[in-house]
Amino acid sequence: MATSPPTEVTAMRNAYVDQFPDEARVIKAAFWSSFIALAIGGTLGLVQALHRTDVFRFIQSPDYYTVLTAHGVLLAITFTIFFLVGTFTWAVTTSLDRGVVDVRFTWAWYIMMVIGTVLVAIAIFSGFLESAPSVLGSELNADVLFTFYAPLEAHPIFYIGLVLFVVGSWLAGVDWFRTWLAWRSENPDERIPLPTFMVLTTTLFWYICTFGVALSILVFLLPWSLGITESVNPLLTRTLFWYFGHAVVYFWLMPAYMMWYIMLPKFSGGKLFSDPLARVVFVLFLLLSTPLGIHHQYLDPGIAEGYKFIAMTNTMFLLLPSLLTAFTVVASMEHGARQRGGEGYLGWLKALPWRNPIFTGMALAGLMFAAAGFSGMINAGMNINYLVHNTWWVVGHFHLTVGTAVALTFMAASYWFIPQLTGKELWNRSVALGQVLLWFIGMTFMSNAMHRSGLFGMPRRTAEPQYQGFDFEPAVGTVGEINMQVALGGVILTLSLALFLLNMIMTSIGDDSESIPDNTYAGTLSGAEDSPRILDNLKLWTAIAVVLVIIAYTLPLASIIDAGGLFGPGIEGVRLSTWVDPAVIESLGEVIR
Amino acid sequence: MSSKTEQREPEHVQTLGHEEYDPIGTAILIGIYFLILVLLWIFMYFVEFLGNGPTVVGMALTVVGLA
Numbered sequence A: 001m002a003t004s005p006p007t008e009v010t011a012m013r014n015a016y017v018d019q020f021p022d023e024a025r026v027i028k029a030a031f032w033s034s035f036i037a038l039a040i041g042g043t044l045g046l047v048q049a050l051h052r053t054d055v056f057r058f059i060q061s062p063d064y065y066t067v068l069t070a071h072g073v074l075l076a077i078t079f080t081i082f083f084l085v086g087t088f089t090w091a092v093t094t095s096l097d098r099g100v101v102d103v104r105f106t107w108a109w110y111i112m113m114v115i116g117t118v119l120v121a122i123a124i125f126s127g128f129l130e131s132a133p134s135v136l137g138s139e140l141n142a143d144v145l146f147t148f149y150a151p152l153e154a155h156p157i158f159y160i161g162l163v164l165f166v167v168g169s170w171l172a173g174v175d176w177f178r179t180w181l182a183w184r185s186e187n188p189d190e191r192i193p194l195p196t197f198m199v200l201t202t203t204l205f206w207y208i209c210t211f212g213v214a215l216s217i218l219v220f221l222l223p224w225s226l227g228i229t230e231s232v233n234p235l236l237t238r239t240l241f242w243y244f245g246h247a248v249v250y251f252w253l254m255p256a257y258m259m260w261y262i263m264l265p266k267f268s269g270g271k272l273f274s275d276p277l278a279r280v281v282f283v284l285f286l287l288l289s290t291p292l293g294i295h296h297q298y299l300d301p302g303i304a305e306g307y308k309f310i311a312m313t314n315t316m317f318l319l320l321p322s323l324l325t326a327f328t329v330v331a332s333m334e335h336g337a338r339q340r341g342g343e344g345y346l347g348w349l350k351a352l353p354w355r356n357p358i359f360t361g362m363a364l365a366g367l368m369f370a371a372a373g374f375s376g377m378i379n380a381g382m383n384i385n386y387l388v389h390n391t392w393w394v395v396g397h398f399h400l401t402v403g404t405a406v407a408l409t410f411m412a413a414s415y416w417f418i419p420q421l422t423g424k425e426l427w428n429r430s431v432a433l434g435q436v437l438l439w440f441i442g443m444t445f446m447s448n449a450m451h452r453s454g455l456f457g458m459p460r461r462t463a464e465p466q467y468q469g470f471d472f473e474p475a476v477g478t479v480g481e482i483n484m485q486v487a488l489g490g491v492i493l494t495l496s497l498a499l500f501l502l503n504m505i506m507t508s509i510g511d512d513s514e515s516i517p518d519n520t521y522a523g524t525l526s527g528a529e530d531s532p533r534i535l536d537n538l539k540l541w542t543a544i545a546v547v548l549v550i551i552a553y554t555l556p557l558a559s560i561i562d563a564g565g566l567f568g569p570g571i572e573g574v575r576l577s578t579w580v581d582p583a584v585i586e587s588l589g590e591v592i593r
Numbered sequence B: 001m002s003s004k005t006e007q008r009e010p011e012h013v014q015t016l017g018h019e020e021y022d023p024i025g026t027a028i029l030i031g032i033y034f035l036i037l038v039l040l041w042i043f044m045y046f047v048e049f050l051g052n053g054p055t056v057v058g059m060a061l062t063v064v065g066l067a
Helices: A021-052 A061-096 A103-128 A156-186 A194-225 A234-245 A247-262 A264-268 A275-288 A293-297 A305-317 A319-339 A347-351 A357-380 A382-388 A392-422 A429-455 A479-508 A538-564 A582-592 B024-052
Strands: none
Touching: A021 A061, A021 A103, A021 A392, A021 A479, A061 A103, A061 A156, A061 A194, A061 A247, A061 A392, A103 A156, A156 A194, A194 A234, A194 A247, A194 A275, A194 A538, A234 A247, A234 A293, A234 A538, A247 A264, A247 A275, A247 A319, A247 A357, A247 A392, A264 A319, A264 A357, A275 A305, A275 A319, A275 A538, A293 A305, A305 A319, A305 A357, A305 A382, A305 A538, A319 A347, A319 A357, A319 B024, A357 A382, A357 A392, A357 A429, A357 B024, A382 A429, A392 A429, A392 A479, A429 A479
């Protein structure tokens, strides 16, 4: 087992690449795919920050939406999920102490995901061309944003690419399950090791939630974009997207959680406070990740308030595992600090290894996640959500969650992973420490300004939120000051990103080192033997999760189909039936002109 | 040049088992976090209700989709 006292430099190197050289190659490839997406998507983030705030505009505003789509898809889907599949493959093989069943299968799903990504990228980036080529009978582009539901329509290649990417991730799940089953046949009475348990529960809810987006693409969006069906029911595709769209948030988050549970205690110098509590948290995510997507649709007409209320209740329940995590992870850090000689009620914080970029990056990511907890509660509250819905507040929120809790944890973890996968020492730890601090500072500027601007109603997904004859009125500060904070934050984040990539490249081209620490993860104060065996009953939890989804979604979906039809009335079918004063239309026209 | 020192296991002054360890510092931090949450909720009360007037969700019939 790999839970022996962690991180000892031994005479005989025992890094991951020494234990599992074949798997290390696939994981390295997955991480580099992730880093490339991060580099491109992150740079486009700066373009947006400067354009929106009118600090520096060098693209046409219609192209802003192409940039926005690429930024969202490359970061929220490609960067995160490629990193996830690498991390999960590491976690399964390390904790089961055996390789995957057949590494050719592992390469197969990885390559499938790469092909999917390339197709999606071709469709999106064609949006920058003056005259995009016509393929399969329609012009190549996909300015549909990360939330790719109707009425926005993409080229079929975009949807085909997404399907390949998601199916690739499904096969990755098959790979992890196969490896676990092979291990179980050799170890029938053992408890599932915690990292593998985390991987399997996360994979199970990924299967449940991606069913919705697969249905949306294969039955509705793809046939529609190919011209096979004439129209779609926009509310139905929206609802199916959000059925997947919120669970995907937890899919990104679970590898970060895994790092906080099994690596952060180790780098703090301690042990995980409670293995049973960690299992409970992951079971709760399996149960509750999916039946709450409607909380993204609080302002959608066509879904009755009662269904929205159920989604809100489920969302609030989901605060529980996050708060449990806050306790368990901080208690594990405190355990490490006290073993290192930390004393006092809060004095132990000084004993933590703040000069270690891996620890500091993950700890700061966790701190930002605590802040995101508050803005998430506002988003989740049905009435108060109306205040911030579709404003920049929401963008501020998810730059704290996926943009920091996840991204900063992944970057910090890379400082440990890349030496493990290459056998080469990290190029520069001081640069790494500066990088994680810069990310934290940059995001503090950018995200707080975004949250504040949402409070006075500044919209999101808008290239030019500057209007004639209208000024936003912040309660504190000015719009100019808020814009400057966003632009400054964007520049600092881009600098941080460049330093991260520099460190990764220089590490990868460096020389082999014998002083790579052993491939281990944190031990536990209270182990699996302290938890009931029923926690490992994956069939039971999956069955309950499916029942909860059926309860939460059957009636809303039936009602949406009943009202709008399975394939229509389509966007042409939406008409304003109420009488409107022609003078109002005229004045609206003036405003638009 | 990278340093090797951070790669080593941090020096332990003592070893704390499950029974000897009492995460009092964690309890204090979580307490502070809850306090911040409460203060921010009060702040949002002023932003939402005193700034814009309350948002009415609707009565029983609207809630179940019958009206």
